[in-house]
Amino acid sequence: GAVVSQHPSWVICKSGTSVKIECRSLDFQATTMFWYRQFPKQSLMLMATSNEGSKATYEQGVEKDKFLINHASLTLSTLTVTSAHPEDSSFYICSVNSGGSTDTQYFGPGTRLTVL
Amino acid sequence: AQRVTQPEKLLSVFKGAPVELKCNYSYSGSPELFWYVQYSRQRLQLLLRHISRESIKGFTADLNKGETSFHLKKPFAQEEDSAMYYCALHAGGTSYGKLTFGQGTILTVHP
Numbered sequence: 001g002a003v004v005s006q007h008p009s010w011v012i013c014k015s016g017t018s019v020k021i022e023c024r025s026l027d028f029q030a031t032t033m034f035w036y037r038q039f040p041k042q043s044l045m046l047m048a049t050s051n052e053g054s055k056a057t058y059e060q061g062v063e064k065d066k067f068l069i070n071h072a073s074l075t076l077s078t079l080t081v082t083s084a085h086p087e088d089s090s091f092y093i094c095s096v097n098s099g100g101s102t103d104t105q106y107f108g109p110g111t112r113l114t115v116l
Numbered sequence: 117a118q119r120v121t122q123p124e125k126l127l128s129v130f131k132g133a134p135v136e137l138k139c140n141y142s143y144s145g146s147p148e149l150f151w152y153v154q155y156s157r158q159r160l161q162l163l164l165r166h167i168s169r170e171s172i173k174g175f176t177a178d179l180n181k182g183e184t185s186f187h188l189k190k191p192f193a194q195e196e197d198s199a200m201y202y203c204a205l206h207a208g209g210t211s212y213g214k215l216t217f218g219q220g221t222i223l224t225v226h227p
Contacts, residue, residue: 004159032213034213034214034215041125041200041220041222042219042220043202043217043218043219043220044160044202044217045217046214046215046216046217049213049214093159093160095160097213104162104165105162105213105215106161107159107160107161108159109158109159110159
């Protein structure tokens, strides 16, 4: 299956700063990637669908100006949390769809963001 | 809109005992259901999907459209089965690849 990496694995930042998280598909060209947010021992909440070469599609209630997504190539999508606040502290996970409309999703290891 | 419910947040069993993790869904169309597992300090990974009708690591799950359920079962639990389990639904159509996850169930298998 697809191998997905995320960088950094954890980051601590000050309130008001911006943080960029990278999601890379190491062995698969992904036209579509997904970004999730996970609170401790809770479910994954889909934030947005990242589409290569076009604008991301955000889920209802997710601020697109706060969570900027760029999918500039078939192997890289980035999520930038702008003007981060403590309530943005969470675990952010990306996934790659291996092909087809319902084929297997492969998940990255996640990025732990802590905003002080 | 679709919804996935896992009523048990925590489930504890002893090694060798049968285990069933419940999953119910609501969706007006014909869904595709999945079970994902997250072992300690590992990433989320696919365990099984209903269209495959296969048994993975001794786990099986049958889609019951009448009861809108997709419960995960294993006749004899092992300690290495301890993990967080998520039921997920794909609605199809224009929701290309998008999954709706349940709240997750933490399974602990005691020796």
